[in-house]
Amino acid sequence: MSSAKVQSEASVMERGDVVSPLTVSGLSAAYQKKPVLRGVTFTVTEGELIGVIGPNGAGKSTMMKAALGLIPRLGGEVLVYGKPYKQQRKLVGYVPQRESVDWDFPTNALDVVMMGRYGHLGLFGRPGAKERAIAMECLAKVGMADFAARQISQLSGGQQQRVFLARALAQDASLYFMDEPFAGVDAATEKAIITLLQELKQQGKTVIVVHHDLATVEEYFDSVLLLNVELVAYGPTKDVFTQELLQHTYGGRLAFLERNSLAKTDNKKG
Amino acid sequence: MSDFWILLTGVLVAACSGILGTFLVLRKMAMIGDAISHSVMPGIVIAFLLSGSRDSLLMMVAAMACGLFAVFLIQLFQNKGVQADASIGVVFTALFAIGVLLVSLFARQVHLDQDAILYGEIAYVHWNTWIVNGMDLGPKAVWLLGVTLIIIVAVISLFYKQFKLCSFDPALAAACGIPVALFHYLLMGMVSMATVSSFESVGAILVVGMLIIPAAAAYLLTDRLGMMIVWSVGVGILSVFAGYGVAVALDASIAGCIVCAAAALFVLAFLFSPSHGIVAKKLRLRKLAA
Amino acid sequence: MNTLWTLLQDPNMQWILISCTLLGLSSGIIGCFSYLRKQSLMGDTLAHAALPGICIAFMLTGTKSILYFLIGAGIAGVAATFGIGWITRHSRVKHDAAMGIVLSSFFGLGIVLLTIVQHGGYGNQAGLDKFLFGQAASMVGSDVLTLSIVSLLLVSVCYLLFKQFKLVSFDPGFAKGLGYPVAILEQLLMFLMVVAVVVGIQAVGVILVASLIITPAVSSRYWTDRLGVMVVVSGIFGALSGATGAIVSSTGASLPTGPLTVLAATLLFVVSLLIGTKRGLLVRRLAQQRMKRRLGYGFEEQAATASVDDRINKEAAL
Numbered sequence: 105m106s107s108a109k110v111q112s113e114a115s116v117m118e119r120g121d122v123v124s125p126l127t128v129s130g131l132s133a134a135y136q137k138k139p140v141l142r143g144v145t146f147t148v149t150e151g152e153l154i155g156v157i158g159p160n161g162a163g164k165s166t167m168m169k170a171a172l173g174l175i176p177r178l179g180g181e182v183l184v185y186g187k188p189y190k191q192q193r194k195l196v197g198y199v200p201q202r203e204s205v206d207w208d209f210p211t212n213a214l215d216v217v218m219m220g221r222y223g224h225l226g227l228f229g230r231p232g233a234k235e236r237a238i239a240m241e242c243l244a245k246v247g248m249a250d251f252a253a254r255q256i257s258q259l260s261g262g263q264q265q266r267v268f269l270a271r272a273l274a275q276d277a278s279l280y281f282m283d284e285p286f287a288g289v290d291a292a293t294e295k296a297i298i299t300l301l302q303e304l305k306q307q308g309k310t311v312i313v314v315h316h317d318l319a320t321v322e323e324y325f326d327s328v329l330l331l332n333v334e335l336v337a338y339g340p341t342k343d344v345f346t347q348e349l350l351q352h353t354y355g356g357r358l359a360f361l362e363r364n365s366l367a368k369t370d371n372k373k374g
Numbered sequence: 375m376s377d378f379w380i381l382l383t384g385v386l387v388a389a390c391s392g393i394l395g396t397f398l399v400l401r402k403m404a405m406i407g408d409a410i411s412h413s414v415m416p417g418i419v420i421a422f423l424l425s426g427s428r429d430s431l432l433m434m435v436a437a438m439a440c441g442l443f444a445v446f447l448i449q450l451f452q453n454k455g456v457q458a459d460a461s462i463g464v465v466f467t468a469l470f471a472i473g474v475l476l477v478s479l480f481a482r483q484v485h486l487d488q489d490a491i492l493y494g495e496i497a498y499v500h501w502n503t504w505i506v507n508g509m510d511l512g513p514k515a516v517w518l519l520g521v522t523l524i525i526i527v528a529v530i531s532l533f534y535k536q537f538k539l540c541s542f543d544p545a546l547a548a549a550c551g552i553p554v555a556l557f558h559y560l561l562m563g564m565v566s567m568a569t570v571s572s573f574e575s576v577g578a579i580l581v582v583g584m585l586i587i588p589a590a591a592a593y594l595l596t597d598r599l600g601m602m603i604v605w606s607v608g609v610g611i612l613s614v615f616a617g618y619g620v621a622v623a624l625d626a627s628i629a630g631c632i633v634c635a636a637a638a639l640f641v642l643a644f645l646f647s648p649s650h651g652i653v654a655k656k657l658r659l660r661k662l663a664a
Numbered sequence: 665m666n667t668l669w670t671l672l673q674d675p676n677m678q679w680i681l682i683s684c685t686l687l688g689l690s691s692g693i694i695g696c697f698s699y700l701r702k703q704s705l706m707g708d709t710l711a712h713a714a715l716p717g718i719c720i721a722f723m724l725t726g727t728k729s730i731l732y733f734l735i736g737a738g739i740a741g742v743a744a745t746f747g748i749g750w751i752t753r754h755s756r757v758k759h760d761a762a763m764g765i766v767l768s769s770f771f772g773l774g775i776v777l778l779t780i781v782q783h784g785g786y787g788n789q790a791g792l793d794k795f796l797f798g799q800a801a802s803m804v805g806s807d808v809l810t811l812s813i814v815s816l817l818l819v820s821v822c823y824l825l826f827k828q829f830k831l832v833s834f835d836p837g838f839a840k841g842l843g844y845p846v847a848i849l850e851q852l853l854m855f856l857m858v859v860a861v862v863v864g865i866q867a868v869g870v871i872l873v874a875s876l877i878i879t880p881a882v883s884s885r886y887w888t889d890r891l892g893v894m895v896v897v898s899g900i901f902g903a904l905s906g907a908t909g910a911i912v913s914s915t916g917a918s919l920p921t922g923p924l925t926v927l928a929a930t931l932l933f934v935v936s937l938l939i940g941t942k943r944g945l946l947v948r949r950l951a952q953q954r955m956k957r958r959l960g961y962g963f964e965e966q967a968a969t970a971s972v973d974d975r976i977n978k979e980a981a982l
Contacts, residue, residue, distance in 0.1 A: 139955065172549050190551075198549040205543045208756045209400060210593065210602045219542065222535050223550035231535065255597040257756075271546075399757075404764035405705055412871070455943060460704040460882045467875035468930040471923035474872075478919050580775070583768030590761045627779040633772030640765060644755055652754050 123186040125150050125279045125310040126171075131180035133163070133170040139333065140166050144180070146329060146338045151308045153301055155315045155325035155341075159354050162332040164314045165201070168281045172198060184279060194223055197277030199268050201284055207257045213267045214252040217242050220274030235274075242270040245303075247296055262293030269297060280304065280311045287316065298324055321345055379513050381618060383499050383575045384632060386519035387584055388610025390568040393526055395589030396603045397561055400541045405459070406445065407585045409466035410562065411569045413444035415473025418570065423480060434570055441566025442559060444469055496575040496628045515575050522571040526564050533557065538599055576629040583633035584610055591636075591643040594650040609639050677914055679808040680800050684867050684910035684921070685903045686815035688876060691860040692902025693822050695881035696895045697853055700833040705760075706745070706854070707877035709767040710861045713744035715774025715870050719781060730807040734814070734862050741858035744770055774870075798869030798922030800910050807866065814863050818856055822895070829853060830891050867906065869922035876902055879929040886940025905929035 126148045133141040141163040148154055156164050169175045171182045173189060184192035197220075217239040218231045225231065243249050246266040251259060259267065265285060272280055286294055301311055301324070312329075315321065321328060321341065328344045330336035330353045337344045337353075398407045417440030421433035444465050451461035504511045511517070530537060539547040540557050548554045565585070572581045592605035616639075617632030624631070645652050672678065698704055714737035721736025722728065744766050751762040803811070822829065831839040832849045840846045857877065864873040884898035909925025939946050 134955065169545075174545055174548050193549070193551040196549065198546060200543065200545045204545055206400075206402075209542045210597050210599050211538075211542065212597065215598075216542075219535075219539050219546065222539050222547075222552070225535065228532060229535075275550075399761045402758050402760050404758075404761040408708075408764055408767065451937075454937065454945065454948075456882055456885075457699065457702055457704065459702055460699055460878050463704045463708060463874055463878035464882055464930065464933055467872050467879065467926050471872055471875070471926035471930070474920060475923040475927070478923070577775075580768065580772055582764060583772055586761055586764035586768060590757050590765055593757060593761075594755055621776075624776070624780060625783050626776045630772045630775035630779065633768055634776060637765065637769030637772065640769075644751065644757075650755060655754075 124148055124183075125185055126312070127181075127183040127186075128171060129181050131167065131170055131182065132178040133166050133175060134178050135166075139178070141170060142334045144331070144335045146335060148310060148312065149327070150310055151305055152310055152326040153305050153324065154310070154312045154327045154329060155321050156312060156329045156331060157315060157318070157321060157345075157350075157353070158331035158336075162353075164331055165283050167331065168198075168283055168312070168314065172196070172281060195278045197272040197275040197280040199272045199280070199282040199285055202261065202265055202268065202287070207259075207264060209256065212253050212255055213248060213259065213263075213270075214239055214243065216256060216267050217270045217274050220271035223275060238276075239270070239274055242273040243267070245273060246270045246300060260290070262289040265289050266293055266296060269300060273300075278309055280309065282311065282313045284314050284316060286313075286320075318350075377618075379499055379516065380496055380628065381614060383496055383513065383515050383519060384614035384618065384628075385611050386516065386523055387568075387572045387576055387581070388588065388614050389607050390519065390523050390526055390572065391581060391584040392588050392592075392607035392610040393530055393603055394561070394565050394568055395585040396592065396599075396606045397537060397541055398565065398585060399589040399593055400599075400602075404586045404590075405462050406448065406562070407565055408582045409444055409448065409462045410441045410565050411573075411581045411585070412466040413469040414438075414441050414566055414569050414573070415470050416440055416476060418573065419473050419476040419480075423476070434567065437570040438563055438566040440469065441569065442563055445559070445562045499575055515571075518571045519575075522567055526568065529560065529564065533560075537561065576632065580629045580633050583636060587633070587636040587640050588613065591640040594643045594647045597649065609636065609643075613639055672911075676805075677910075679805065680803055680914070681907060681910050683803065683808045683811045683815070684800055684906035684925070686812050686819075686906075687860075687863045687867060688880075688902035688904070688906025688925070689899045690815040690818040690822075690902075691864050691873075691876040692880035692884075692898040692900070693819060693895050694853075694856050694860045695877040695902070696884065696891070696898045697822075697829050697833050698857055698877060699881035699885070700891070701853070703857075704878045704881070705763055705874070706748075707857060707861055708874035709748070709763045710741040710744055710858050711865065711870050711873045712767045712774075713740050713770035714862055714865060716740055716770055716777055718865075719774055719777035723777070723781060730803075730810050730866065733865075734810070734859075737862040737865065738855075738858050740770065741861065742855065745854050745858070771870075798865065798867050798872065798920055798925075800867040800913060800921040803866060811863055811866065814859060818859055818863070819899075821852075821856060825849070825852075826892070826895075833891075867909070867921050868925050869920070872922045872926045875926040875929055876905065879926070879933050880905065883929075883933040883936040883940075886936040886943045889942055901929065901932050905932065 124147045128147070129145045131141060131144040132139065140161070144163075144167060156167065158164050166175065170177050170180075171189070173182075182189050184195055189196065214236070218235050220242070221231055221235040221238060225235075240249065240252060243252055246269050248263060248266050248270060251263060251267075256264065256267065269282075269285065272282070285297055289297070301313070304311055305326075313325070315324070322345060325341050327339060328341045329338045330344060330349055332353050332355070337349050395407070398404055414437040417437035418433055421436035425432045427433075447465045448458075448461045451464065452458055456464070499513050499515045502514050504514045504517055536547070536552050536557050539550070539552060540554050544554050568585075569581050572584070576584065588609035589602070589606040591609045592602045595605050596602050613636035614632055617635035618628060620626075620635065621628040621631035643651065646654070648654055672681070695704075695707070698706060717736035717738070717740025718733045719736075720740075721732045724736075725732045747766045748759070748762045751757050751765065752759050757765070828839070828844055828849055831842070831844065832846055832853070836846050836850070839849075860877060861873055864876050868876060880898045880901035881894075883901050884894045887897050888894050905925050905928040908928035909921045912924045912928075913919050913921040936944065938944055941947065
């Protein structure tokens with residue numbers, strides 16, 4: 105555990121001249137009486153896909169929300185490209201969990217994607233033809249162009265997730281936070297999303313994803329951040345996504361993990 | 375002429391509350407609207423006791439302050455672990471009780487009828503006119519509501535995209551750097567303002583009906599936010615005309631009849647809306663089954 | 665003090681005091697269950713909905729008998745709960761808006777009927793509007809008896825079915841698994857709330873009676889983590905508020921009972937919020953400091969208060 109931490113801290117010092125997309129130091133947060141995040145420190149490398157892994161209640165979503173200033177921090181600092189987050193908002197895109205909004209809201213898919221441009225419009229600016237074109241383009245990228253005029257409650261779960269992703273694309277950010285984009289989506293959507301993530305990566309963007317499915321971690325992510333209230337380990341997937349560290353992260357839930365890793369080795373054989 | 379002024383007052387109330395009600399319904403804050411409309415009461419009474427007149431700027435400011443104070447308290451208690459529902463209930467009953475008590479205590483000084491605050495005096499709206507240099511400029515209530523409407527329309531259209539995003543996805547709005555709390559209190563401030571300007575005509579409690587019912591009917595009639603606002607105002611205006619007609623025929627409370635008319639229109643939308651009505655849904659199911 | 669004593673010796677006053685205390689007790693008790701089922705504002709809706717019921721009862725019978733009013737208001741209350749259920753089940757209108765719709769349209773109808781009664785040849789209608797704000801002093805002997813009996817019935821039902829109500833409020837799914845008739849129990853709880861509201865209207869008034877359902881229950885939550893204790897504490901708080909309202913109202917010059925009762929309940933709430941032994945702010949502040957120390961933020965006291973303010977704003981937004 106500590107070896108990985110030391111490694112990440114060392115890399116900060118080595119790369120002191122290159123500005124990292126995201127530097128988090130000593131981030132803590134609490135709900136009511138219970139601390140849910142304690143002293144989390146890490147620095148991400150530009151152009152990587154990073155998976156945030158941990159058991160339920162480990163503070164994965166909380167970490168994102170605290171980093172984005174959506175919930176108050178108990179302490180800690182978050183730097184985006186070397187400056188406080190508040191000055192760098194336009195560089196950051198956020199995909200909240202699908203359940204966080206009311207899908208009965210009277211609006212259509214295109215309109216939701218256009219909301220991604222609101223941050224660029226200024227105080228009084230109105231979305232116009234240019235925003236519409238960008239939004240259509242983003243919808244096309246996630247394969248949803250045909251659904252642009254569809255009321256959002258009439259989309260399937262996977263389609264709603266793709267609309268959210270298109271909205272994040274419309275934000276045109278350099279650093280993305282995605283809260284469980286793969287939760288409850290169909291296989292086609294999962295494939296579409298991961299293709300998109302690869303594309304973003306090739307454009308040099310950094311994407312941090314809260315992820316649940318351990319079986320796909322090695323396939324999807326360059327780096328892994330193991331979290332259970334405290335940071336367990338952070339580093340390249342092959343170094344960090346190990347049986348030992350996972351056991352440390354998930355604590356007593358060994359049986360599940362062993363079965364899971366067995367399944368993985370089976371997959372590799374097949 | 376009195377008919378004209380009564381209807382104009384009603385239409386202005388419908389427009390103000392129709393616009394704001396849309397956002398209340400979408401943000402699932404209908405009962406907050408109810409709470410605000412009760413909570414402005416002590417502000418109105420205190421301002422009345424201080425200034426001795428019903429149409430002072432002070433009254434507007436005091437009532438708005440009370441409305442915002444109520445919203446703030448509700449939020450505060452919620453943060454301290456009281457359920458949302460219950461904290462609304464605790465706050466508005468307490469503030470309203472203070473208002474009623476003040477009215478009873480100073481009943482002699484205050485020519486402020488409990489009845490008037492509760493069910494409004496839209497029928498007498500043309501008696502209280504605004505006279506400048508001997509020129510009769512029409513009822514004060516109409517001026518007050520007119521100014522309120524202009525402010526509401528101006529604020530909502532200037533910040534339409536902010537209000538929209540804050541209603542749909544406050545997390546993204548906050549991440550985009552939109553001051554979500556500021557817009558929240560701005561909306562609540564406007565609701566308080568609309569309540570105060572309307573209370574004289576339709577009464578503090580029936581304002582709630584005009585805030586929620588037309589907006590809920592509109593919610594069932596369209597899938598676009600802009601259209602929802604238009605429908606909401608339209609349903610409100612229609613119920614003003616229908617309600618006034620019924621009230622004259624029955625010799626009953628105008629404000630009460632307007633709200634009943636709005637309720638009837640909601641039932642119509644609930645049953646027969648082409649997209650979300652019960653009948654349309656049943657027909658679609660039958661078509662699928664066939 | 666002397667005047668109070670003479671007042672309390674007046675038999676009429678004694679009866680009013682007893683019935684106000686009893687109805688405070690019963691609404692405090694039933695309020696606990698509605699609080700735990702997150703239905704506090706239903707009490708408000710039911711109270712407003714009672715107005716047309718009362719008016720119709722008066723128009724049909726021509727008398728101001730509490731019993732008929734109870735029946736009329738009860739029917740209207742049940743109609744209101746069905747209306748809300750119907751709207752939320754069959755359309756995309758959410759629960760809060762459905763409550764607002766039913767509340768204001770029933771109240772609007774009530775006002776219309778009230779004006780028709782006032783303008784029509786119903787005679788003897790004076791005092792019907794007392795129901796808006798409540799005036800315990802206007803109760804007569806038979807009213808007091810009716811109210812007291814109904815309140816006692818309410819309390820005994822809650823006592824007898826305590827275990828069922830507890831499980832239904834906490835985990836209806838599990839209760840169903842045990843073979844409890846959950847739907848019937850839920851309807852019964854709703855009906856008891858209707859009764860509690862209607863009983864309270866005479867003393868507290870249509871607009872404010874919800875407070876007796878909501879506020880004592882919320883206050884009691886600050887003193888205990890056990891439902892049994894919570895119900896008792898809430899009942900006591902309700903009874904205290906009712907009694908205070910009745911006493912102060914009869915001493916002061918023509919002050920309505922309703923607002924006084926509500927303010928007494930609110931005062932108890934504020935006290936509970938501050939110094940409640942289980943969840944009061946004082947207790948919580950101490951716990952928070954302990955946690956901060958454990959986390960090593962012991963010296964950031966100012967930052968902590970700032971972050972609380974910040975959080976209020978943030979959550980206002982969300």
